[in-house]
Structure formats: structure tokens, C-alpha cells
Amino acid sequence: MRYICTCCGYSYDSDKGDEMNHVLPGIDFEDLPEGWVCPLCYAERDQFDCLD
């Protein structure tokens, strides 16, 4: 599942993970650690929209 940041357009893809936040591939968006924010613009999780 992919989720897009509505502030900057970054998209989180669980298949790819998120290196900037030390998140390995395979983690679902819902399971991202507490305190996770957009790696590009630091928006919080509730600013994301599901793409799939």
C-alpha cells in the first residue's frame, strides 16, 4: 500500500520503506513507529492519503 503526503507529495511505499526515517522495507503504513513524520516535509501521519 502506498500513502501520499498531502503537504509535499512524498509517497510512502511499504515495499520500499523509508531510509531517511530508518524504516526497512515491508513495514505497513499503519505499523510505522510512533513519532514518524514525512521524511521530506515533516508533516505528521494524519496528513497522508491512501493511494490504493
Added chain:
Amino acid sequence: MKGSVSSLYQSVELHQEIPPLLIGERCNPNGSKAFRESLLAEDWDACLKVALDQEARGAQVLDLCVAYAGRDEAADMVQLTQLFSGSCRAPLMFDSTSPETLEKVLPLYPGRAIINSINLEDGGDNLDRICRLAKKYGAGVVALTINSEGMALTSEKKLAVAREIYDLAVNKHQLRPHDILFDLLTFTVGSGDETMRDAAIETLEAIKLVKQEMPGVGFTLGISNISFGLRPAARKVLNSIFLHEAVEVGLNTAIVDAAKVLPYATIAEEDRNMCIDLLFNRNPDALMNFIDHFEQAKEEDGDEDTETLLPEELLHQKVLNGDKDGLEDLLTTLRGRWRPLDIINNLLVPAMREVGELFGRGDLLLPFVLQSAETMKKSVVLLEPYMEKLADEGQTSVLLATVAGDVHDIGKNLVDIILSNNGYKVHNIGIKVAAEEIIARAKELDVDVIGLSGLLVKSALLMKDNLGQFQAAGLSQPILLGGAALTTKFVAVDCAPHFDKPVVYCADAFAGLKAIREFEAGKLLSTHWEEGTVSRNRPGPQQEILDRSFNPPDVPFLGRKVEKNIDAESLFAYLNQAALFRGRWGYRRGKMSKEEYEELHAKTVLPLYQRLKEQSLNEGWLQPQVTYGYFDCVSHGDTVKVHSDSGEKVFSFPRQSNTPGLCIADYLRNKEEGGDKVGFFVVTLGQELAEQTKVLYESDHYHDYLMLHGLGVELTDALAEYWHEKMRIEMGIQEERGDMDAYVAQGYQGSRYGFGYPSCPDLGAHEPLFELLQPDEIGISLTESFEMVPEMSTSAIVIHHPQAKYFAV
């Protein structure tokens, strides 16, 4: 003895063996468009048709109302009574509170009618006159539990008013108990209004109490009021269940559209339970559950429903749908029934309240909220000429200002739009307002609440200072603070202690609305912050070792250049559509399915984008201009020393205190390594777009205001993206045009850091930057807080090092 009424042809028991007796409600200019139009056209046969249709659909008594602004009620009533009494089998209910009209029509009627209605609103004069007529002509009466304090809301009050009316009607005027039908009043459980959650319970309870204390009297109810504000398909079910419950406790007649009553047994158990939970206030989420549950319910007879909507309901719907068509006519009708101020306070404001609640629950997107606000605003403008005076007294008033040094207008203006269209008096005193002026205006206007707005961190710090000045000046209003750079913690810890009265952080305009409602309820408290809430990540590149082997790029020139010849249309290819549509514009997917969102995107968002794109290009609203340059530099610790013709400029950058301890200066080579090359730019979209947004705001085009502003913002970013690409190509670190999808995630070599953003938060760097690039040549100046004017401008330092990416210090 049982009560009955009769027409020329038949007598009808008020207490049917299988209750309720159904009273048709559509011979009413406010209840049916067909009837209204026929009445206004004096097409009496068409009026009769409405009556006969209802009979055919099961109505056993026909309510007849002809009161309509500009018409002679008594004459119309006489006309239609003569016609109806020869043609309708169902007895008539004369719906009028005018003794003069009733006096004329009662003697003409060849049966036993019911008068609708009496009440104690005026203390009893009208009631006396109408009861005398009822006695004289042997009519029944409907009695509403209204007295000089207004409509009775609780079961105790309903009982008390009923008792009073009973005493007058029965003991004084000698009517028989079974001549009276009490209407104990129904109010909607669909508005979300906390104080009305028990509305159904109160009414049902009152029926039991009155029945017990005044044996023999009958009851009636305007059933559909219970579901006012909900979707038609859901209303039908809720109305039917409410009718069923009311009959259980003793209701014997009901004013309804007979065709819209669903037999109890045909209603699915799950639907029934939803209705029961809502009617009996069985859990706090009952309304939300109900709305969710019936969200998918099909509207079979949608057209007919709009046709039969009361004008009050129609207005409500128009506000909800942001539909401005036909407001003039609708409001003219409503003015015949309500005072303009009551239309505002009792119809428009509750509708906007619902809009706010829908937004809060994620059921309505911001652009639609703004369309609703436009409908509200237009209605108020249409009503204003008919108001004796703008009733300022008692209205809570708010002063709004953007703080000194800050030209950011739109955040404050959105707050103004939301507050003023929810019935508050807003004094929006503009941008760049110094504390002294805020104090003076707050005193002069004697406002109840003060709201401050600002875009920058500097503005947030200024708000804190302002509070100290407000305190010293003796201001006693609560202060609402809003804007991008504020946080709950900053307001709670750094601001609130400087001021005696509540200081409240408002994340958006609706938080402001909520705060003002709390203020009115005497419950507003300062923002509170709990230590120990989860701390946010600080994402960034995780490199341990910084590669120092990169050579400086070849730059095409040293020094600065100005570019005024930029094709505005080419910027659209660099526009970040996701950020524009979902972020700036607020077209988020929310609770929509993927398909629904795609439809919204195709049918609403893209056409809007096309429209604004063409308009801004054709009208020449976009004036992209750039100053940029390349310079020799050396990094030195946390600073970068930049060489230019006008001397050395020093830029200082903070360093992360935790690992990996990044600092922008590290990406450039130091003196020992031979120095480096660095780029800078300042870009602007010009002043014209800002002027155009202002025009839209001032003409109450709220929706387009936010949309055009959002487009401008993202085009400013697009210009920066475009220029950054051009500089990479000029420096030879990129070969040709790249792909916007990749750019969004910094898919290019190096980085551009905007001053003020988290890797280099100090906006003070604009000072040396402006000396280097002299953007005044393209019309950009700085405020005392280093904000750029025009606002659609952005600046950056451009670094070529491949490991340079965004991070936060």
C-alpha cells in the same frame, strides 16, 4: 364519548381503531411547490388536485393553509373551502392562527372541522377568540404547547403549558376534552445539537404525562420535524419509526405525507435499531452511527422530495450543498414567515454549524465548506436590506490581525470567513499590525476575543511579546493564536504564562470557532501541554562519512544575474499536483473509496485546475522573475564565506546536536580542500496574483480565493523547482530535463535549502542573501521579520554535493 370530525360526506373518528389518523400536510404553500404555484396563479382546480392526490394516497383529514406573503388569507381560504367541501371526502383542518379568517370560513363549512391551531404565545387573547369560534361552530382545535417563553422543550414544560391551555379551553370555554388535539411539538434529533439529544424522549414522555393527567384529549404531531436536517431516504425510516413509537404511547393523529409512511414491519431490524438508538439517545455516537448507516441508502424519489421540502429545509440544504441558485426567491418566501434576523439565527447559522461538524468528521472537504460559506454570505447580503438594524448587541465580537512584520493574509482571512459566517462579528484589521494598534483597536471596538495570526517563526515570537504588552495595557480578552509556525507546546509553555486570560492555540479556523463557542459557554481555557508526549522523528540522510572527494562544478558565470523572460506556461510542468490538490486545495481522499476519489478528481479537481490555469495565463496574472548567481566560497566550521564583488558575505548554519550531526556548511569544501562553488536564487511570481486573490476575497468568492492562492503558492514552488533544475544543468551536474515525480522526492544531485526551513531555520540569512542577489531589481523587498514581499516568493541556497539532502536541526 369519542371525538369525531366530518365533511359533507362522512364522519371520521379522531381515535381510529388502528391509529394514527393521517392528516395530509401538502395543501400548504410552504409544504408543496405545486400547491404554492397553483395558489399564486389562482389555479383553484390545481389546488384541489393536490388535495385529491393526498386523499388517494391515504390522507383521512386534509390540512389547508393559505397564509402567504402578499396574499389575502381570508379570501383564499373562503375560495378553497367552498371548492374543497364539495369535492373532498376527507374533513378539513383549517390551518390559520387568524381569528378573522376563521370567523369567515367556519360558517361556510358543511361539516365539523378542526382549527389548527391555538397557543399561549400572546398570553391568551388569540386563544380566547379562537376557542369561542370553536365552541360556536362546533370545531375541534389543535393546541400547540407554546407560551410567552416560547416553545416548550422539556416534558415538564410541555405538560405545564398543556395544563394551562386545557384549563382555558375546557373550564373557561366549555370545549370537551376530546375536541382538543395537543401538538406537544417535535424537534429534530438530527442536528447534532447537544441540548436537543433528548428531543424525541421529551415529546414521547410528554404525551404519556398529558394523557394520564387529562383523560380524553387527543394528540397530533408534525412527525417529519423529528428528522429535519438528515438525508431524505434516512428521514423516511426515522419518521416512520418515530410515528410508531409515538402511537405506542398514545398519539392518535399525525400530520404526515401518508405516502411516505413505511409500515413498521417492513423496516429491517438493523434500521430500526439505528433509529431507536438515535430517538432514545442510547449512546453518544447514535447520530454519527445513524448517518453512517444510512449513507448508502438509496433515494428513490429524490425529485419529489426536493419538491415537497419546506423552504426552511431547502435553505438548509442549499447551505449544505453550497448552492447559491434561486436564493433570492427562496429568501423572499422565507421573509414572509420569519424575521430576517431569525432566518439568520435559526436557519442559516445552524446550517453552517452542521457544515462545520461535517468538516470536523471528515465528511466534507474544505473547498465545499467555503462554498457553503459563500451561500451563507450571499443570503445575509440579501437579507440585510430588510433588517431594521444590524443587531450587534449580544453578538460575540472578534478582532483579527496578522502581527507586525508579517504580510500573510490568507490564514487570518479564512478564520474571518468561518467566524463571520457562523454568526460572529469579526473586525479584521489587516496585516502587519503592531501591538500598540491591536491594543487601541481592541479597546475602541470593545471586542470579546482577540485572534492573532502569522506565518513565520518570527511572528510566533512576536505574538509572545505582544502578550506581555497586552497584559501591561490591561486587555482582558482571551487571545487566540494561529499560524504555521506555532505549536501547542509553544503556546502553552512560552505564551500563556505572559497573560492572565486564556491564551489558546488554534490549529485551524474551526479550532477558532470551537474556542469562541467555549468562550461563550464560559469554558474557555488556556492551551495545555503535557510533557512526555511522543517526540517526533527528525528524519534525514543517515550518512556516517561525508565524501570529500567531489570537485566543485563548472559554473557558467560568477556573480548575479536577473531573468525576467520566463514563459509562465512552462512552470505548470513543474507543479506538484498532489500538494496542490490535496494539500493547498484540501481535496483529500478522506473517507472516499479510490473510485469515488478518482471521480472527484476527474469531475471537479481537474476542470478547476484547467479553468484557473487558463485564466491566470490569459489574464497575465503570472509574472515569473528570478535573480540568481554562482559564487566562490569556503566553508569554515558551521559557516560558509561567500566571495562577491560587494565583499565577503557570511552565512551561518546550525548543526544537529545528535548524530549524525549534520550542518549545511559541511557539504562545501573548506580552504584547505581548495574552496567550492555555491549557488543562490530568489524567485517570485510577482504581485499581480496577490492582487487578484484580494479581489476574490473582497467580493466574497471564498472558494476561488483559496484555490487561486493555492495555485499561486504551488506555482512559486514550481518556479523554484524549474530554476533549480536549470542551475543543475548549467553546472553540469544534470544532463537534461528530468522527471517531476522524482523531483518531489529530491531525485537529483545536491539540494536546495530554503532559508527558514528546518535545515537552516534562521531567516536572518535573507540579509546577506539580498546583498548578494539584489532582488529589489525584480520588485522584492524584505519586511522587518525578513519576510519577502510579494508573498509568492521563495529563496534558496543551492548545493551540488550528492549527499546533500533535507534534514532538520
